[in-house]
Amino acid sequence: MIKSAEVVIIGGGITGCSIAYNLAKKGVKDVVVIEKDYLASGATGRCGAGVRQQWGTEMNCKLAMESIKFYETANEVLEYEGDIEFKQGGYLIVASTEKEHQQFKKNVKLQKSLGIEVNQITPEEATKIVPYLNTENIISATFCPKDGHLNPFTTTDAYAKAAKRLGVKFYTNTEVTGIKTDNTKITGVITNKGEIATSKVVNAAGGFSKEIGDMVGIDLPVYSERHQILVTEPVEPTQGPMVMSFSLNIYCQQTPVGAFIMGRGDANEPRDLRRTSSWQFLDEMSKTVTELLPALGGLRVIRQWAGLYNITPDKQPILGSVKELDGFYLAIGFSGHGFMLAPMTGLLLAEQILGEKTSIDISMLDKDRFERGELVLEPSVV
Amino acid sequence: MDNNTIICRCSDLSLQDIRDLINDGYTSLEEIKRISRAGMGPCQGRTCSQLILREISRITGKDIHDLQPCTNRPPTMGIKLKTIADGRESND
Numbered sequence: 001m002i003k004s005a006e007v008v009i010i011g012g013g014i015t016g017c018s019i020a021y022n023l024a025k026k027g028v029k030d031v032v033v034i035e036k037d038y039l040a041s042g043a044t045g046r047c048g049a050g051v052r053q054q055w056g057t058e059m060n061c062k063l064a065m066e067s068i069k070f071y072e073t074a075n076e077v078l079e080y081e082g083d084i085e086f087k088q089g090g091y092l093i094v095a096s097t098e099k100e101h102q103q104f105k106k107n108v109k110l111q112k113s114l115g116i117e118v119n120q121i122t123p124e125e126a127t128k129i130v131p132y133l134n135t136e137n138i139i140s141a142t143f144c145p146k147d148g149h150l151n152p153f154t155t156t157d158a159y160a161k162a163a164k165r166l167g168v169k170f171y172t173n174t175e176v177t178g179i180k181t182d183n184t185k186i187t188g189v190i191t192n193k194g195e196i197a198t199s200k201v202v203n204a205a206g207g208f209s210k211e212i213g214d215m216v217g218i219d220l221p222v223y224s225e226r227h228q229i230l231v232t233e234p235v236e237p238t239q240g241p242m243v244m245s246f247s248l249n250i251y252c253q254q255t256p257v258g259a260f261i262m263g264r265g266d267a268n269e270p271r272d273l274r275r276t277s278s279w280q281f282l283d284e285m286s287k288t289v290t291e292l293l294p295a296l297g298g299l300r301v302i303r304q305w306a307g308l309y310n311i312t313p314d315k316q317p318i319l320g321s322v323k324e325l326d327g328f329y330l331a332i333g334f335s336g337h338g339f340m341l342a343p344m345t346g347l348l349l350a351e352q353i354l355g356e357k358t359s360i361d362i363s364m365l366d367k368d369r370f371e372r373g374e375l376v377l378e379p380s381v382v
Numbered sequence: 383m384d385n386n387t388i389i390c391r392c393s394d395l396s397l398q399d400i401r402d403l404i405n406d407g408y409t410s411l412e413e414i415k416r417i418s419r420a421g422m423g424p425c426q427g428r429t430c431s432q433l434i435l436r437e438i439s440r441i442t443g444k445d446i447h448d449l450q451p452c453t454n455r456p457p458t459m460g461i462k463l464k465t466i467a468d469g470r471e472s473n474d
Contacts, residue, residue, distance in 0.1 A: 038413050045416055153416040233424045233460055257419065277456055286466035297464030302424050303455045 001194035002169055005032040007353060008189045008196055010176050010212055011204035012037075013044035014152065014339050015331050017159035018346025019202055021078075024166035026350055031168045032198075033160075034191060036175040040156040043206040044339055046275070046307025048229060048263045049155075050242045050253055051340035052091045052147040053116045056107045056379040059316060060337075061114050062360055063344045070343035071150060079165075080158035084150050087256050090241035091147035092129055093380075094138045094292075097247050101139040103379055108142055118144040130243055132295035149242065149253050152339055159346075179215045185326035186216075200327040200353060207273065207308025209332035216325055221370045222318070222333040224308040226274055227265040228281040232299040234258030243293060244382060250288045251382050252296070260299060262289055265309065265336070265382065277304045309336040312370075315378035319345065319365040320352050329353060330367060335381060389437075390430035392423020400434055404441045411435055411452050421452060424460055 006028055009016045012035025023031045035041070051071060053064045070077070071086050095101040104120055111118045120142050123135035129143060160170065171193065179201060180188035188197045203212045203220075213220035235258050242253040252262035264285055282304055290297040312318055312333035322328050329352070331345050338345070344360070351358045369375065385398040395418055408414050411421075411434055420434060421427025431452060439446040 038410060040416065041412070157417060231422075232463070279456075282457070282466060286463045290464055290467040297467065298462055300424070300460030300462050301457060301466070302426060302460050303422070304457070305453075305455055 001171065001191070002030070002032060002196060004197040005030040005169075006198065007031050007200040007202065008198045009033045009202040009204055010189070011035065011042070011206055012039040012160070012170065012172060013042050013204065013206050014040065014156045014159065014342040015044075015206070015334070015345050016202070016204035017156050017163060018342040019204060019331060019349045020168045021159050021163040021166070022346040022350035023353065024163055024168045026354060028354070029167060031163070032196060033163070033168060033170045034174050034176055034189070035170065035172045038172050039160055039170070040153055042208070043307045043310070044152050044156055046229070046305055047152055047336075047339045048251055048253065048261060049152040049339055050091065050147070050149050050251060052144065052242070054091055054093055054107065054111060054118055054142055054144050054147065054380065056103065056110070057316065057376050058110060058114065059364065059376060060378055061111055061116060063341045065114065065116060066359070067341050067343040068146060068148075071155075074155070074158060074343070078158040078162040080154070080161065082154050082157065084155040084158055085256050086148060086150045088146055088148035089239075090129070090143055090145040091244060092126060092133075092141055092143050092241045093244045093246075094126065094133070094141045096137045096139065096245060098139065100247055104140065104142050107380060111144070116144060117146055118142055129241060130239060130293070132293055133243065134292055134294055143241070147242065149255060176212065176215070179212075181216055181325060186328055200329065202329045202331060202349060202353070204331045206332075206338065207310050209310055209330070216328060218322060218324055218328070220318070220330070220332065221367060222310050222312055223271050224273055224310050225265060225267070225271060226269045226306050227263060227309050227336065228277060228285075228304060228306045229261055229263035230282060230285055230301050230304040232260045232296070233302050235299065245292065246380060246382055248288055248292060249382060250285070250292065252289055252293060260296060263382070264288070273308065275306045275308060277306055310338075311335045314370075314375035315381050316376055317341065317345070317365060318367045319348060319362045322367060335378070389433050390418075390420040390423070392425055393419040395420050395430070397437070400437050401441065404438055409438055409442050410450060411438065412450065415452055426455070427452060
């Protein structure tokens with residue numbers, strides 16, 4: 001194992017790989033990524049892999065817009081020999097309560113003001129996009145045709161391979177067991193395969209980010225919650241967009257290979273880092289999806305799995321440095337949306353680590369905003 | 383066995399495809415599954431898993447018994463969404 005590095009990134013998911021790539025692209029020579037299992041083995045590889053610009057806060061809209069722009073050309077930019085399989089079939093988000101309907105009016109106004117191609121449409125118009133949508137309890141919907149879906153495994157692979165070509169070293173099956181400090185600044189990282197001297201550590205550990213904070217005695221304002229997904233057998237292309245409802249707690253998308261994936265969460269989950277599947281999810285999801293999208297009732301479920309959302313009190317990520325400890329950087333708390341924001345996360349963190357002016361002002365995304373009471377609550381989350 | 387032999391019927395992967403992935407550094411079944419979709423189809427890897435593990439063993443020299451199989455994920459076999467949804471109603 002390498003003895004020293006300029007930056008050590010903890011976590012080999014899309015976030016860690018994107019930060020590593022962006023640092024190396026800016027000329028940082030010794031960047032190391034440490035992953036306790038294999039790349040994309042955590043939240044990244046377990047996520048729904050949808051990407052959307054339809055958010056309720058300006059910050060999330062901006063992060064998502066720029067990230068989607070990157071994904072549109074990522075195969076070429078990252079010189080990937082495979083395919084990240086970006087399908088821009090849009091997101092159709094349905095409002096089934098008056099509260100949602102009113103919230104979406106506000107969201108669409110905000111999104112349009114930022115240049116996002118989005119419209120609030122009637123239930124009838126929604127059935128022109130997804131003919132088998134049950135509009136019985138739907139008041140309105142919003143649709144953005146540029147939202148979409150990618151393959152999380154190949155997208156992470158594309159970032160990792162591009163980073164490797166630029167000299168980034170990846171240590172998989174390697175677990176961080178401690179972080180060395182002199183109480184004011186970082187001095188090194190201890191792993192089960194050896195120690196690396198460094199002055200900069202990025203916590204990109206996804207569902208396990210709080211445990212990394214504990215290693216340096218910083219209580220991070222995040223918790224992890226199991227969310228579950230199921231996938232059906234593949235069928236002919238039937239559904240263009242992701243169909244989503246916040247009040248019904250569902251998102252459902254047909255992937256380019258033809259399989260439908262659908263997921264939901266449960267705020268009453270025990271917070272014990274469990275990632276096992278439950279029959280309750282299968283039961284609830286089957287009921288919800290066959291009501292909202294009845295035509296899918298004939299599809300066979302072939303697999304279900306779970307992953308961790310790393311959640312903050314306002315459902316927006318925590319990005320950047322911390323005041324207690326020099327050289328400790330956070331890219332955590334994405335609240336289920338780390339995959340779709342990863343291109344911008346990587347750029348912004350690299351800029352901040354190098355002391356550059358960040359492309360988007362992220363000072364409001366620091367971890368101390370909760371203590372200051374400056375939450376920017378994201379209302380649109382499944 | 384011929385390199386064109388199909389190993390994963392659900393995701394249409396040949397022996398050559400699998401060997402290329404292993405030689406490219408994807409040396410665990412979980413990694414091969416994710417990068418290629420081997421074992422993600424309707425049969426849930428019942429056909430390909432053992433064959434892929436054998437190839438990993440041959441190429442890396444590791445004993446097949448030391449290689450990790452994939453996590454078994456429910457359901458055991460395909461079930462229609464409607465069947466599950468209806469079953470719930472009758473139990474309520």
